[in-house]
Amino acid sequence: MAKSRSQTNEWDGIKKPPGLETAFNVVLSVSPNDEDCASLGRIFPSGWAVIASATVASALSVLREIPIPVAICDCDLAPGTWREILDHIAHLPDPPLLIVTSRLADERLWAEALNLGAWDVLAKPFDTNEVIRIVSVAWQHWQDRHSVYSSRTNQSRTATGAKQMAATGT
Numbered sequence: 269m270a271k272s273r274s275q276t277n278e279w280d281g282i283k284k285p286p287g288l289e290t291a292f293n294v295v296l297s298v299s300p301n302d303e304d305c306a307s308l309g310r311i312f313p314s315g316w317a318v319i320a321s322a323t324v325a326s327a328l329s330v331l332r333e334i335p336i337p338v339a340i341c342d343c344d345l346a347p348g349t350w351r352e353i354l355d356h357i358a359h360l361p362d363p364p365l366l367i368v369t370s371r372l373a374d375e376r377l378w379a380e381a382l383n384l385g386a387w388d389v390l391a392k393p394f395d396t397n398e399v400i401r402i403v404s405v406a407w408q409h410w411q412d413r414h415s416v417y418s419s420r421t422n423q424s425r426t427a428t429g430a431k432q433m434a435a436t437g438t
Contacts, residue, residue, distance in 0.1 A: 298327040299342035324348030335362035337410035343370040365406040
């Protein structure tokens with residue numbers, strides 16, 4: 269039996285999970301260290317997908333293909349840097365919020381990352397509560413920025429207004 273396009277589509281050797289085109293609970297992990305993605309996979313609750321990307325090129329390939337709300341990027345990439353990803357995502361129609369990770373997440377890295385436009389910095393090894401807190405706030409900000417919830421609110425207001433008009437005749 270032939271596989272559908274969504275089951276076989278790949279980004280530079282990374283297989284795209286089925287249904288990802290419409291998923292919003294997706295995090296891109298950009299790290300040459302396989303344990304980073306595995307750790308994030310254990311942290312996030314079911315219903316979330318973590319896509320692993322070991323290089324800047326493969327991460328950018330993924331980000332050009334589908335809108336991903338949050339990218340978590342190791343500060344020690346090679347070749348390439350988290351700054352390079354930040355520069356490239358600025359040109360995307362729906363850029364993700366970038367969270368930089370490091371074993372040495374000091375004040376210098378925090379200041380540099382935030383001043384250049386990263387969302388936040390996470391220390392490694394990952395603390396479950398801190399990852400969930402930072403990613404949840406980033407994810408909500410991305411959703412609000414794209415009016416996902418405001419369109420639902422407007423639909424609700426329209427429905428409420430229609431009911432009021434029907435009841436009062438005004």
